[in-house]
Amino acid sequence: MHKKNTISPNIWLMKTEPDVFSFYDLMNAPGRTACWEGVRNYQARNFMRDRFQIGDVALIYHSSTKIPGIAGIGRVKSKAYPDPTALNPSSEYCCELSMKRKESQWVMVDIEAVSPLPELIPLTLLRSHKGLAKMALLQRGQRLSIQPVAADEYQIILEIIEKSRFFGFASE
DNA sequence: GCCAACGTTGGC
DNA sequence: GCCAACGTTGGC
Numbered sequence: 001m002h003k004k005n006t007i008s009p010n011i012w013l014m015k016t017e018p019d020v021f022s023f024y025d026l027m028n029a030p031g032r033t034a035c036w037e038g039v040r041n042y043q044a045r046n047f048m049r050d051r052f053q054i055g056d057v058a059l060i061y062h063s064s065t066k067i068p069g070i071a072g073i074g075r076v077k078s079k080a081y082p083d084p085t086a087l088n089p090s091s092e093y094c095c096e097l098s099m100k101r102k103e104s105q106w107v108m109v110d111i112e113a114v115s116p117l118p119e120l121i122p123l124t125l126l127r128s129h130k131g132l133a134k135m136a137l138l139q140r141g142q143r144l145s146i147q148p149v150a151a152d153e154y155q156i157i158l159e160i161i162e163k164s165r166f167f168g169f170a171s172e
Numbered sequence: 173g174c175c176a177a178c179g180t181t182g183g184c
Numbered sequence: 185g186c187c188a189a190c191g192t193t194g195g196c
Contacts, residue, residue: 015193015194017194041179042179042180043179063193063194063195064193064194064195065194068194068195123195140176140177141176141177141178141193142177142178142194143177143178143179143192143193143194144178145193
């Protein structure tokens with residue numbers, strides 16, 4: 001039985017548009033680490049603020065692109081801290097409410113690239129796995145940019161990665 | 173580019 | 185606090 005404790009890391013799925021910032025950009029960032037700025041959804045923010053722990057796993061997902069899917073694995077390197085772009089008038093992430101209150105209403109975390117996948121796991125492949133049917137990402141109309149991933153779902157994803165390492169997705 | 177489905181806003 | 189209108193997300 002899975003027992004929740006402070007040792008086992010949480011697993012998160014974090015969406016990004018690769019045209020804006022891809023997993024490969026993260027790989028090439030100094031220290032392979034970047035701050036995950038620009039999250040502007042309360043539920044996603046609250047996950048970072050209340051639930052993110054250093055050492056948590058982050059599955060980096062590419063959205064709004066030709067082949068959406070999981071591109072790489074990252075790790076949470078910091079606790080949540082205020083996202084300063086909310087207070088930057090020249091940033092596309094500038095936030096009116098934050099400006100009015102003179103305090104960022106948004107948070108971010110530092111994410112480190114751990115390893116790219118042998119190949120991107122397409123959304124279509126995730127959909128084809130029965131064991132992932134309840135995964136948040138796959139639910140109709142799901143748009144949340146930061147989602148918790150269940151331990152058993154993560155295990156299935158790791159198995160998919162292991163298979164693709166040797167055989168590619170042709171084996172699926 | 174379309175559009176379904178969602179989150180947010182604001183009038184009442 | 186309701187809910188219609190609007191804006192956004194994101195697969196296709």
